[in-house]
Amino acid sequence: xxxxxxxxxxxxxxxxxxxxxxxxxxxxxxxxxxxxxxxxxxxxxxxxxxxxxxxxxxxxxxxxxxxxxxxxxxxxxxxxxxxxxxxxxxxxxxxxxxxxxxxxxxxxxxxxxxxxxxxxxxxxxxxxxxxxxxxxxxxxxxxxxxxxxxxxxxxxxxxxxxxxxxxxxxxxxxxxxxxxxxxxxxxxxxxxxxxxxxxxxxxxxxxxxxxxxxxxxxxxxxxxxxxxxxxxxxxxxxxxxxxxxxxxxxxxxxxxxxxxxxxxxxxxxxxxxxxxxxxxxxxxxxxxxxxxxxxxxxxxxxxxxxxxxxxxxxxxxxxxxxxxxxxxxxxxxxxxxxxxxxxxxxxxxxxxxxxxxxxxxxxxxxxxxxxxxxxxxxxxxxxxxxxxxxxxxxxxxxxxxxxxxxxxxxxxxxxxxxxxxxxxxxxxxxxxxxxxxxxxxxxxxxxxxxxxxxxxxxxxxxxxxxxxxxxxxxxxxxxxxxxxxxxxxxxxxxxxxxxxxxxxxxxxxxxx
Numbered sequence: 001x002x003x004x005x006x007x008x009x010x011x012x013x014x015x016x017x018x019x020x021x022x023x024x025x026x027x028x029x030x031x032x033x034x035x036x037x038x039x040x041x042x043x044x045x046x047x048x049x050x051x052x053x054x055x056x057x058x059x060x061x062x063x064x065x066x067x068x069x070x071x072x073x074x075x076x077x078x079x080x081x082x083x084x085x086x087x088x089x090x091x092x093x094x095x096x097x098x099x100x101x102x103x104x105x106x107x108x109x110x111x112x113x114x115x116x117x118x119x120x121x122x123x124x125x126x127x128x129x130x131x132x133x134x135x136x137x138x139x140x141x142x143x144x145x146x147x148x149x150x151x152x153x154x155x156x157x158x159x160x161x162x163x164x165x166x167x168x169x170x171x172x173x174x175x176x177x178x179x180x181x182x183x184x185x186x187x188x189x190x191x192x193x194x195x196x197x198x199x200x201x202x203x204x205x206x207x208x209x210x211x212x213x214x215x216x217x218x219x220x221x222x223x224x225x226x227x228x229x230x231x232x233x234x235x236x237x238x239x240x241x242x243x244x245x246x247x248x249x250x251x252x253x254x255x256x257x258x259x260x261x262x263x264x265x266x267x268x269x270x271x272x273x274x275x276x277x278x279x280x281x282x283x284x285x286x287x288x289x290x291x292x293x294x295x296x297x298x299x300x301x302x303x304x305x306x307x308x309x310x311x312x313x314x315x316x317x318x319x320x321x322x323x324x325x326x327x328x329x330x331x332x333x334x335x336x337x338x339x340x341x342x343x344x345x346x347x348x349x350x351x352x353x354x355x356x357x358x359x360x361x362x363x364x365x366x367x368x369x370x371x372x373x374x375x376x377x378x379x380x381x382x383x384x385x386x387x388x389x390x391x392x393x394x395x396x397x398x399x400x401x402x403x404x405x406x407x408x409x410x411x412x413x414x415x416x417x418x419x420x421x422x423x424x425x426x427x428x429x430x431x432x433x434x435x436x437x438x439x440x441x442x443x444x445x446x447x448x449x450x451x452x453x454x455x456x457x458x459x460x461x462x463x464x465x466x467x468x469x470x471x472x473x474x475x476x477x478x479x480x481x482x483x484x485x486x487x488x489x490x491x492x493x494x495x496x497x498x499x500x501x502x503x504x505x506x507x508x509x510x511x512x
Contacts, residue, residue, distance in 0.1 A: 107333030124352025254388020295496025448493020457486030
């Protein structure tokens with residue numbers, strides 16, 4: 001630190017009532033994030049990585065001038081973030097930064113649409129693979145852990161004054177460095193978002209076919225490939241909506257539909273009642289089969305909590321000021337969304353398994369044959385929901401592609417560029433869905449391999465890297481527990497998912 005920096009730091013901190021009292025406060029809280037933000041916002045200085053709370057104990061406005069030399073290595077000037085005219089123009093065009101006027105309830109239904117995917121209908125099947133004890137534990141722990149890591153991401157969105165981490169990889173770059181952060185986050189985030197869109201392409205087509213078959217039982221059989229293409233054609237239109245705020249109507253409808261078909265699923269199950277001779281034992285006939293199914297079930301549950309991959313992008317659409325930062329309304333929306341998630345996930349998973357036992361289908365609606373009209377309606381609700389979910393996960397991909405083309409490859413901003421880019425993406429996901437209609441079987445694999453890191457433990461690693469909670473404090477211990485559980489999930493779940501794919505692929509035909 002130069003003499004000028006020391007003087008600036010001393011002058012800045014000198015205005016504080018008592019730096020010592022603040023240091024004692026953060027020592028009690030065993031977490032530096034709040035004090036760091038205060039130092040940045042009020043005094044114009046940041047804390048370096050070598051800072052410890054005890055370093056400021058004893059400092060006050062009366063002694064700061066004489067003790068300024070002791071500040072060396074503890075504080076540093078806050079960098080300023082000035083955008084060029086070109087950067088401002090690009091940000092005004094890109095999906096994630098072009099509109100920041102969302103209300104807090106927008107984040108509620110965006111998060112519900114992102115989180116409550118059609119995978120909720122497969123949770124009873126995941127329970128049959130896990131069993132009552134492990135299944136309930138996995139569901140409850142996943143809900144708690146992912147809510148905690150989601151809170152961390154919301155808090156870190158604006159931890160640097162004057163800058164917002166509008167994208168998951170931007171936060172990763174802040175925590176791990178420009179290059180390393182990019183390579184840690186982007187590949188996993190892209191795998192999840194693209195895989196989810198392909199799964200939803202297949203799910204939408206299959207649900208549309210099921211609806212058609214139920215309401216027109218005498219009609220000629222039509223291959224699922226054609227229904228996938230019908231479903232995909234909708235996205236050639238919707239994908240040209242420019243940003244998150246422009247799809248709020250689609251997202252709201254999708255959120256309502258997710259709650260509706262989830263309620264139908266568990267309500268109709270209750271109406272059916274527990275089936276005769278219901279069996280809750282593991283259905284596999286061998287020990288190895290039971291183990292592999294168990295691991296696949298872990299991945300299925302992990303995939304159901306994949307909403308973290310778009311949470312910062314959703315928060316970027318909310319306005320923010322120094323008096324009213326976006327984390328307030330965003331967190332309010334997240335809490336509402338997670339209540340809805342609980343109302344959807346837990347009844348469907350537990351009641352579906354309780355009623356049908358280990359013979360439940362991988363889609364609970366398939367186990368509910370009657371009443372026909374209700375099952376048909378539920379499938380139609382699924383179609384509407386995955387239309388919105390596809391858009392929620394596609395928008396960050398569009399942002400990545402358009403950022404690459406405009407910022408790195410220096411393409412000129414134009415509607416033609418956006419038209420071509422987005423249509424190509426929709427066409428690719430539709431083609432893969434048509435060619436591989438069993439792609440839904442990848443849920444367990446993708447859930448463990450990519451969703452587990454980005455959801456369960458990468459936010460915790462970022463928190464430890466940036467906020468540096470005191471060793472063995474509650475925050476430190478909690479984060480390390482989440483990291484260990486998340487790494488185990490990432491290693492074990494893909495094993496079961498991959499084995500499940502190998503067993504299932506031989507029963508399917510391409511372009512079926």
